[in-house]
Each structure stands twice: as C-alpha cells, then as structure tokens.
Amino acid sequence: MPTRPDYDVLVLGGGPAGSTAAALLAREGRRVALLEREHMPRYHVGESLLPSVLPFLEELGVADVVAKHGFQKKVGQTFVWGRDRTPWVLDFRELDVYPYAYFVERAQFDELLLRNAGRLGAEVHEGVSVEDVLTDGDRVVGVRAKRTDTGEMWSPTARYVIDATGQNALLAKRAGDRQYVEGLRSLAVWSYWEGAGRLPPPADEHIVTISTETGWIWFIPMQNGRTSVGVVTSDVEELRGESGSRADDIAAFYLRTIRRAELVGELLTGATQVDGMHTQRDWSYCARRFTGPGFLLAGDAACFIDPILSTGMHLAMTGGYNAALAVHSALAEPAHEPAFMRYYQRSYATTYRELLTQVRHFYQMEIHRDAVFWKSRRILRVDPRLDNSLAFVFLTSGLARHVTAVAPHDLTGQSRAAFSRRLEQDGRVDYRPNARDRDLAHAARLVVTGADGSLIAFEQEGMRLRLRPTAEAPFSARPARTAFLVEIARGSDGLPIGTLLIEAARPNLPPGARTVRGFAVHARPYRGRDGDSALLRDAAGAAVQAIHESAETSLASLEDDVRAALSSSDGTTWDLTTPADLGDAAAATMPVTAEFVRASDGEGLWVVVDARRAPEALENPFWRGRLVDASYTSEVERDPPPADVIALMARVTDALTAIESECRTVSEALARAPEALARLAPDAWTLSGVRRIELTD
Numbered sequence: 001m002p003t004r005p006d007y008d009v010l011v012l013g014g015g016p017a018g019s020t021a022a023a024l025l026a027r028e029g030r031r032v033a034l035l036e037r038e039h040m041p042r043y044h045v046g047e048s049l050l051p052s053v054l055p056f057l058e059e060l061g062v063a064d065v066v067a068k069h070g071f072q073k074k075v076g077q078t079f080v081w082g083r084d085r086t087p088w089v090l091d092f093r094e095l096d097v098y099p100y101a102y103f104v105e106r107a108q109f110d111e112l113l114l115r116n117a118g119r120l121g122a123e124v125h126e127g128v129s130v131e132d133v134l135t136d137g138d139r140v141v142g143v144r145a146k147r148t149d150t151g152e153m154w155s156p157t158a159r160y161v162i163d164a165t166g167q168n169a170l171l172a173k174r175a176g177d178r179q180y181v182e183g184l185r186s187l188a189v190w191s192y193w194e195g196a197g198r199l200p201p202p203a204d205e206h207i208v209t210i211s212t213e214t215g216w217i218w219f220i221p222m223q224n225g226r227t228s229v230g231v232v233t234s235d236v237e238e239l240r241g242e243s244g245s246r247a248d249d250i251a252a253f254y255l256r257t258i259r260r261a262e263l264v265g266e267l268l269t270g271a272t273q274v275d276g277m278h279t280q281r282d283w284s285y286c287a288r289r290f291t292g293p294g295f296l297l298a299g300d301a302a303c304f305i306d307p308i309l310s311t312g313m314h315l316a317m318t319g320g321y322n323a324a325l326a327v328h329s330a331l332a333e334p335a336h337e338p339a340f341m342r343y344y345q346r347s348y349a350t351t352y353r354e355l356l357t358q359v360r361h362f363y364q365m366e367i368h369r370d371a372v373f374w375k376s377r378r379i380l381r382v383d384p385r386l387d388n389s390l391a392f393v394f395l396t397s398g399l400a401r402h403v404t405a406v407a408p409h410d411l412t413g414q415s416r417a418a419f420s421r422r423l424e425q426d427g428r429v430d431y432r433p434n435a436r437d438r439d440l441a442h443a444a445r446l447v448v449t450g451a452d453g454s455l456i457a458f459e460q461e462g463m464r465l466r467l468r469p470t471a472e473a474p475f476s477a478r479p480a481r482t483a484f485l486v487e488i489a490r491g492s493d494g495l496p497i498g499t500l501l502i503e504a505a506r507p508n509l510p511p512g513a514r515t516v517r518g519f520a521v522h523a524r525p526y527r528g529r530d531g532d533s534a535l536l537r538d539a540a541g542a543a544v545q546a547i548h549e550s551a552e553t554s555l556a557s558l559e560d561d562v563r564a565a566l567s568s569s570d571g572t573t574w575d576l577t578t579p580a581d582l583g584d585a586a587a588a589t590m591p592v593t594a595e596f597v598r599a600s601d602g603e604g605l606w607v608v609v610d611a612r613r614a615p616e617a618l619e620n621p622f623w624r625g626r627l628v629d630a631s632y633t634s635e636v637e638r639d640p641p642p643a644d645v646i647a648l649m650a651r652v653t654d655a656l657t658a659i660e661s662e663c664r665t666v667s668e669a670l671a672r673a674p675e676a677l678a679r680l681a682p683d684a685w686t687l688s689g690v691r692r693i694e695l696t697d
Contacts, residue, residue: 005157017299018164019113020320026121041107051098052398140294184284190230196271496624497532498525
C-alpha cells in the first residue's frame, strides 16, 4: 500500500447510508471518493420514511431541499392488525418536534443525497462497479473497480473503506458473514397504481398497513397521485398457482390479496395499475460484525429488518452517520482506532437490536393494539400518567434516539427523562416533546473495550468522539420522584448483596415484583455468595411491610419510612449499606482492568475493578464490596454467562474479598487489586495483562 493512499475514505454505494457517510466526512475535510454502480437517478423501493430521518437531513444540510421537492408528507400510519379489525392510528402530529415525515420517490430522494455529498466535497463516481477488494495482509486498503461505460479498470486505495452496497453486501458476503433472523423470512411483491382513493384527512397522509393470514399489505400515497401497494408474505407456497408461469402466479396472488383486503380493496376500486410486478426477498439479517481491519459496513450491507414499521431509512442513515463519526475520529487519532471501531459496532448493533425487538413484538399477529402500547411504555418506563399511545408514537417514530441528552449513554433513559421533565414542568399528562427541548444526541455515550483491553467511555463533540476513563461515564438515572433505590448488605460482614427498587405500581411488572398500596418492590441481587437472594427477599418483605404500615402516600415521603424500617433491622442478617471511604479521589477514578483469553478459542474477557459507586450508578456488577466493585465484559455476550466465566468471576470475588478485608480506603484497594488479579490461575483462561486506565484528551 502506498505511503499516502489515494483517499482517506472510499465509500461503496450511493444510497442513503453511503451518501450520508460521504457527505459528513467530506464536510469535515476528509478526502472521500464515493463509488456508485448505477447512474443516478435509479429506481429503489422503500418509500416510507420516519420522523427520525429529519434530524439527519438537517445535519446534512438538505432538509429545506427535500421539503421543497414536493414529496408527499407522511403524518402517521393506519393499522388494521390482528384479530381486532378495527382500524387504529399512529399520529406523528402528537410530536411537535418532528410531526411528520415523507413518502418519497427513492430515485429522486437518493439522488438529492448523492448530489449533496458531491456539493460538500466528496468525489462522486457513478457507473463504477466494484469487482474485488484490495488487502494488505488482513487489512482492506482499497478496491479494484471497473467503469461500466468504458470497461476501464481502476484501483483506488484508502485508509478506510465503508461498504454501503446495499443487499449486495460486498464485504459481508465475501466473508460469508451474514446471519438470517428466523421467523422473519418473507417475500415482498409490489406495484404502482394511479387513480386510487384516499382515506379521509388526516389519514390521507398515512401509510395503511393491514395484516393478512400470512403477512401484511402496505398502501402508500405518493406524490403526483401515484400509490405504492405491496404484499409481504411468509408463505411462498401461496405463489404457486396452476398457470405454469411463476410471474403469472405472483401477479395473480398479488391482485387476489389486495382486492380482498379491508380498506385497500375499496381504495383501489377504479384505479389503474401503471407498472409491472416487483419482487424482493425481505429476509431480515445481520452481519456477524459491522467492522473489520480497514472497513465498516453500513445500511443494508450491514443489516436489514422487515419493513413493517418503515425503519429501513432510519437504520441506513444511522449507520452512515455513525460510520462517519467513527472513521473521522479514527483518522484524527489512529492509535485509538480499535476503540472507535468497537464504538461503531456496539452503537449500530444496539440500534438494530432495538428495532428488531419492536418488529418481532409487532409480528405477534394476535396481539391487540393496547398490548402494543403497553409494550412501548414498558420499554420507555415513562411516567404512569402518560397516555400509552404517546409512548408508542415516540418509539415508532424513531425519535427515541433523538431526545434531550439527560442520560446520554442510556437511550431509553433519555426518553424517560424527557417525558417526565415535561410532565413535572407543565403539570400535563399529554407530553409532546417541544423543539426548544431538543438537544440531539445522534451517537450517545457508550462504554466499549479499548485496544489495550481497558474499558473506555466516549463523549461526542461535533463529529469527533472523545475518549474518557470509565469513571467519568455518566450513569443511567431514573427521572426524579418516580422511584428510589435502597441497597442491602449482609449484616455479618457488611458486603452489599443487591438493591430494592421501589416505584409506583404499573402494568407488566417484572416477575417477582411485589405490590402493596399502589407501589411495587423489586429485589435485584448482585451475583454474590449462596444465600444472598434469600436475604434480599427478606429485606424486600420488610420494605413491603413498611409501606403497608406507613401513613404516607407519595414516593418522596414514603422513602424515609422504608429506609427507617430497613435500617432498624435488629436481629436480622441484613442491613442498609453505608458510604465507603473513597480516600484519594484522583486514584479512585482510575479503574483496574485485567484481560483474560480463553485458551480453547482465543475469546477475550475483561474484568474491571472500579471504585465503589452509588447503587443508582451501577450497570451490572458481578460483585460489590465495601470499597470497590467488579464487573466483566466479553467479546461475545451470552445470557446466562458460560460456566467457565462464572468460575473465573468466583475466583475474582475471592481475591477481592481477601484484599478488602485488609484495606481501609478505595485507593489502597485499587492499588492492591492488580497483584491480586495477577495471582489468579483459572483453568480455562490465560491472563494476558493487568493495567490501570490512562487516557488523556
């Protein structure tokens, strides 16, 4: 590879993901070339957008251009779903930040984004087909491409390659790295119509979604009087008719299905089909990894989810944005490239999993709309006074990722805080996020594993990620006055065993929660010694009894009674914990990280020993001591953890318990932790190093 490659970044594919990444990187002064196989405009399906796309359009500087283009506005969605065939709606106008989206002609919309990338400084090369990937060892360093008009070969090189080649997924397929989602393998069949009817306003600006026995139907009102009508089916047998021609069978199935459907059949009366049949496999899938040496995957090249909730463009532009963020940061700080790539993997995979969870839940065909609403509210865990349908609107608009950054690394925490703050300020029960509250956090803070095995937190500043020690990472805090935590310790040795969460009772409480007088008590044990769960249940019982006997009726006033009852636990084997002596605060902010490697497969696992934090700051500690906490993260997340991981953490627990009994301050405990961890001799793991985090701006 040349000392200076031709470009900083090669972007493969000129769809929304590729154009977003190229535009943002070029805007930041990077040398970017975008290679698109077709000549724009070119046809593509996926016309229905979500309000969450609008913040990206603003970031790209094309929001006004798109608004003036004449695309049909989308203000919501009308469903006929499940056993109850009564139509119900999703209305974006209830959200006054972005109360609408668009139905777009993708050929025109995609070209607007591509031309914008060129306007911002990216070299745009259309009619260029990527034939192969250039590598230097394991690292991708460029591509071998052909100009389709002339046959001329071209081999541009770059420091990074972003694969946004859509479902062709050049790099993912090359590595055989795609996993399909069982239960979400469907076939989409669609065409276009003129002269179709519309629902009464405002539903005339809705996408209509109707469930069938084997799938669902979309009805999208487009600009210039055209309508996109599609059928998604999971039963390919339905497409086999008696004509002997698969194309004829597909057309017959399509027409038969839409003519029989509620609403759609009526709206198509007198309409004329003006296009042929289109088909596409809507198989939900995800690459096993979104990054590798020198490359990133974005958009459909990385993952695809069934389009039932119109999440495709949101997922694509999120990938393009986060890819630009990670690559721009890595170009600025090459030494921290592995951490930035892990950031991209974790943040994009989280977006994918959240959307997939919503789609899976929606595909329970027998589900009632109220159950969908309750599911949304449970995910957000918002104020009980909030109307359930608004939580559903907030989630399905995609805006849960674009809200006030009160808890920036906790996306649902942001949503909860935004909802509850407005409720407290305005005394209303019909929360609507207002534009003046907006502080977009496209990429939330996240904790990932650094190149040296330590844990690193990120904070976004413009299009740069700044590295922070984990001790500076913000913690997930519930909105004020909606719940309180009490940490319980063993009375015999004072070691914490878990927490009690007391909140207002709500539907769909987790298993094991106990309710009394309109309140709920959850016992949440840490992973500790045998018998801890039983002790914590006893403490929960005492809290329930205190609530039952209290004369107070609000959480704020009730907290004092619960704490008083638990702290006067004479004769019990548990008690409330007391604050630790932090000692040298500066030393306490630098956690200890031990890196272990499994001998059989080389998988990495990182054990982190941190200064003891407040209970509400904890994420998932394996062990809690008087002075320090211990947790772990691994390259492959498994729940429950494998037996060898549990065995390793048990040895970690014993080692830390021993040094804590001899220490008086956090600083002293952290100073002795490396030696204690270095003496461990686990059966299945090899210790590759123990270190303290030392990062600077």
